[in-house]
Amino acid sequence: MNSITVSQKMSYNNIRLIQGVLRMIYKELGRTGEKIPALGLGTWGIGGFETPDYSKDEEMVELLKTAIKMGYTHIDTAEYYGGGHTEELIGRAIKEFKREDLFIVSKVWPTHLRRDDLLRSLENTLKRLDTDYVDLYLIHWPNPEVPLEETLSAMAEGVRQGLIRYIGVSNFDRRLLEEAINKSEEPIVCDQVKYNIEDREPEKDGLLEFCQKNGITLVAYSPLRRTLLSEKVKTALENVAKNHNATVFQIMLAWLLAKPGVVAIPKAGRVEHLRENLEATKINLTEEEVKLLDSLA
Numbered sequence: 001m002n003s004i005t006v007s008q009k010m011s012y013n014n015i016r017l018i019q020g021v022l023r024m025i026y027k028e029l030g031r032t033g034e035k036i037p038a039l040g041l042g043t044w045g046i047g048g049f050e051t052p053d054y055s056k057d058e059e060m061v062e063l064l065k066t067a068i069k070m071g072y073t074h075i076d077t078a079e080y081y082g083g084g085h086t087e088e089l090i091g092r093a094i095k096e097f098k099r100e101d102l103f104i105v106s107k108v109w110p111t112h113l114r115r116d117d118l119l120r121s122l123e124n125t126l127k128r129l130d131t132d133y134v135d136l137y138l139i140h141w142p143n144p145e146v147p148l149e150e151t152l153s154a155m156a157e158g159v160r161q162g163l164i165r166y167i168g169v170s171n172f173d174r175r176l177l178e179e180a181i182n183k184s185e186e187p188i189v190c191d192q193v194k195y196n197i198e199d200r201e202p203e204k205d206g207l208l209e210f211c212q213k214n215g216i217t218l219v220a221y222s223p224l225r226r227t228l229l230s231e232k233v234k235t236a237l238e239n240v241a242k243n244h245n246a247t248v249f250q251i252m253l254a255w256l257l258a259k260p261g262v263v264a265i266p267k268a269g270r271v272e273h274l275r276e277n278l279e280a281t282k283i284n285l286t287e288e289e290v291k292l293l294d295s296l297a
């Protein structure tokens with residue numbers, strides 16, 4: 001396996017050339033000095049949810065390749081997704097791209113947080129992705145039955161072995177994130193949590209503010225919420241959307257991207273959605289619009 005160094009920087013030049021008029025925007029990951037696409041590609045459901053779905057493999061590989069060509073070079077996945085099959089499909093899709101142009105995130109499931117289990121999970125993830133390293137490796141959910149020190153130290157081992165570039169957590173509340181930061185040998189660069197126009201827990205428990213003050217990237221999952229919006233929120237979004245000749249979904253993303261230190265990872269299973277979401281990066285909400293959307297909590 002080739003080892004990698006922390007100073008390795010991604011060159012997005014080739015990808016940028018094929019993006020055309022649709023421009024991805026970039027934000028710094030934690031305090032690493034490295035910029036990553038502020039819109040990542042969610043993959044929960046590509047190749048299955050809890051179990052593998054092999055029925056649309058060719059279509060999904062093509063979709064992933066199209067997404068990468070459009071600028072979705074930041075790809076979010078997990079060993080859990082599709083029972084591992086999602087990682088296999090990503091592995092097939094990334095073959096024709098330069099590995100250093102991609103930023104691949106995967107996550108270890110909470111039943112695999114003991115040292116040996118984690119290192120085995122990591123090895124299996126790398127095999128399925130058919131790559132030598134992941135750019136970012138996250139604890140998918142906390143598990144109070146496994147000492148956090150043990151998990152974090154196994155992740156640091158993965159970094160030392162050149163198998164992981166950066167580490168982070170997911171679904172950690174503010175208190176647990178602070179605990180992880182204090183116990184980790186390697187910097188924790190992000191916390192991936194549910195955050196969207198209706199689900200405001202990261203604001204309520206002070207997680208967002210903590211992340212912004214301490215240079216931890218907040219990765220917003222389910223940014224489009226998947227489930228129905230309340231009437232009040234829907235109406236407000238529709239009004240703002242009219243001002244920008246945009247869709248409600250684009251405004252949901254633009255609102256998140258307007259926040260310092262926040263990136264979002266919408267899942268899109270169709271090219272129209274990929275394009276629409278990417279176009280949201282061009283929307284500049286006014287201060288008043290942001291205030292209005294903020295106040296919907």
Ligand SMILES: NC(=O)c1ccc[n+]([C@@H]2O[C@H](COP(=O)([O-])OP(=O)(O)OC[C@H]3O[C@@H](n4cnc5c(N)ncnc54)[C@H](OP(=O)(O)O)[C@@H]3O)[C@@H](O)[C@H]2O)c1
Pocket residue numbers: 041042043044045076077140170171192193220221222223224225226249250265266267268269270272273274276277
């Ligand atoms: N860390 C965690 O515990 C955790 C938990 C949940 C999710 N995640 C990650 O976050 C990603 C995103 O979250 P999510 O998948 O729960 O939900 P989401 O991205 O908020 O919503 C995905 C849904 O929105 C639809 N959609 C996408 N773009 C659209 C558009 N422009 N207009 C209308 N509908 C659109 C998709 O439909 P189509 O598929 O038809 O395009 C899909 O049904 C996941 O895929 C996963 O990578 C992490």
